[in-house]
Amino acid sequence: MYTQVYYDEMFMRQALSLATKGWGKTGINPLVGAIITKKNRIVGRGFHQKLGEAHAEVCALLEAGKRAENATLYVNLEPCCTTGLTPPCVHAIARARVRRVVMSTTDPNPDVNGKGIECLKQHNIDITIGVLAEAAQELNKWYSKFITSRIPYIILKIAASRNQRISGFKEKYITSEQSRRFVHSLRSRVSAVLIGIHTVLTDNCYLTDRFIGRHSPARIVIDPHLHIPLDSHFMEPSSRRIVITNSTNDVGKIEKLIARGVEIIILEGNHYAIDDIIEKLRMLRINSIMVEGGARVFADFHENKQYDEIYLFIAPHKVSDGIILDDRIWKEAMAQEHKPITIGDDRLYHVYRNN
Numbered sequence: 001m002y003t004q005v006y007y008d009e010m011f012m013r014q015a016l017s018l019a020t021k022g023w024g025k026t027g028i029n030p031l032v033g034a035i036i037t038k039k040n041r042i043v044g045r046g047f048h049q050k051l052g053e054a055h056a057e058v059c060a061l062l063e064a065g066k067r068a069e070n071a072t073l074y075v076n077l078e079p080c081c082t083t084g085l086t087p088p089c090v091h092a093i094a095r096a097r098v099r100r101v102v103m104s105t106t107d108p109n110p111d112v113n114g115k116g117i118e119c120l121k122q123h124n125i126d127i128t129i130g131v132l133a134e135a136a137q138e139l140n141k142w143y144s145k146f147i148t149s150r151i152p153y154i155i156l157k158i159a160a161s162r163n164q165r166i167s168g169f170k171e172k173y174i175t176s177e178q179s180r181r182f183v184h185s186l187r188s189r190v191s192a193v194l195i196g197i198h199t200v201l202t203d204n205c206y207l208t209d210r211f212i213g214r215h216s217p218a219r220i221v222i223d224p225h226l227h228i229p230l231d232s233h234f235m236e237p238s239s240r241r242i243v244i245t246n247s248t249n250d251v252g253k254i255e256k257l258i259a260r261g262v263e264i265i266i267l268e269g270n271h272y273a274i275d276d277i278i279e280k281l282r283m284l285r286i287n288s289i290m291v292e293g294g295a296r297v298f299a300d301f302h303e304n305k306q307y308d309e310i311y312l313f314i315a316p317h318k319v320s321d322g323i324i325l326d327d328r329i330w331k332e333a334m335a336q337e338h339k340p341i342t343i344g345d346d347r348l349y350h351v352y353r354n355n
C-alpha cells in the first residue's frame, strides 16, 4: 500500500516531465506541466506549449472534463491569478470544482506570488506545497531570475584543450560528439546565443540546435564595425538574428540586413558596456543567453560578473598554438571543490557563480 506522499511525488514527477516539452517555446513564460488525478488515477494532462497559448492547468482541465470535479491537480508552479495573454488559471480550477491542488513552488512573479494560493483557498480548495520543489526551481531558474530582476539568465559555454587553449584546433571541433550533442541540448533551452564578430569570421558557426531538433535560439553577434559577411551561416534565417552595432556604419549594409529580417541594436562607441548590451536584449524579451565566445566576449561577461553558470568542456588533447582562455575563468571552473563529469572523451566542469 503506497502513501499519499508517494503518489504526490510520482504525479509531480510526471508534471515536471510534461513541463519540459515546452522548452524553447514558452518565451518569457515558465515551463509548467499539470496532471489531474481521481483516486490516484490520471484523468487529465497538460503543459504550457507556447507563449500566448493555454496554460498547463487549463490544458489538463480540458482533457479531464467533468472528471476534474473533486479531483487533485498537480502542477509544478503556483497557478496564476492574473489576466495576461490568457485568463487566470485559478478561476478555471475553481469552476471545475477541483478539490485539492498540489504544487512544487510559489510563482516568483510579484504579481502572482502567494496570491494564486490565497484565491484557491478562498474557494475552499486544499493546498499542498513544496512537492519536488528543488527540481521545480532548477527547471525554471532562468524564469525566476528574469521575472524578479529583469536580467536574463546567462551561461558561459566554453570548449578548451587540456592546456587552456580555445582555438588553434586541428579539426573544426575539439570536443567529442557527445559533448556537442549536450551543447545543442543546452542551446535548445535558451532564448539566445551570443558571440563576438571574430568568432563568426573565424568559425562561420551555425549556432543552431541541429542534434536535438527541439528549438534553435535567437543568434546575437556583437559587431561594432559591421563586418558580418552577408553569406555567413549566421545570416541563415533558421531563427531570429540580432546584430549589435554602431549607427556610424554603412547604412546600405544595415538596410540589407534589415531586409533579410535581421534585428539591429544600435549602441554608440567602440566598446559596449556589457550591462548596456544586456539592457537592450532584455527589452527584446531575451530572458536567457548562452555566451559562446570568443575569448574577449567570455572575459568581458566574466569580468562584469554577468553570468550564472559556466560549462567548461575540456578535451583530452593539447594544442600548441591558440588563444588562451582567461585565467580567472579557467581557475574558477576548475577550483578544487568542483568535480568534473565525464562526457565522451571530455571532462565537463559545470559551476554556478558564487560571488
Ligand SMILES: NC(=O)c1ccc[n+]([C@@H]2O[C@H](COP(=O)([O-])OP(=O)(O)OC[C@H]3O[C@@H](n4cnc5c(N)ncnc54)[C@H](OP(=O)(O)O)[C@@H]3O)[C@@H](O)[C@H]2O)c1
Residues within 6 Å of the ligand: 157, 158, 159, 160, 165, 166, 167, 168, 195, 196, 197, 198, 199, 200, 202, 203, 222, 223, 224, 225, 226, 227, 270, 271, 272, 273, 274, 292, 293, 294, 295, 296, 297, 298, 300, 323
Ligand atoms: N573554444 C571555444 O569555446 C570558442 C568559442 C568561440 C570562439 N572561439 C575562438 O575564439 C576566437 C575569437 O575570439 P576573439 O576574442 O578573438 O573574438 P570574439 O570574442 O569572437 O570577438 C571579439 C570582437 O567582437 C567585438 N566585440 C566583442 N565584445 C565587444 C564589446 N563589448 N563592445 C564592442 N565590441 C565588442 C569586437 O569587434 P571589433 O574587432 O570589430 O571591434 C571584438 O574585437 C576564434 O579563434 C574562435 O575560434 C572559441
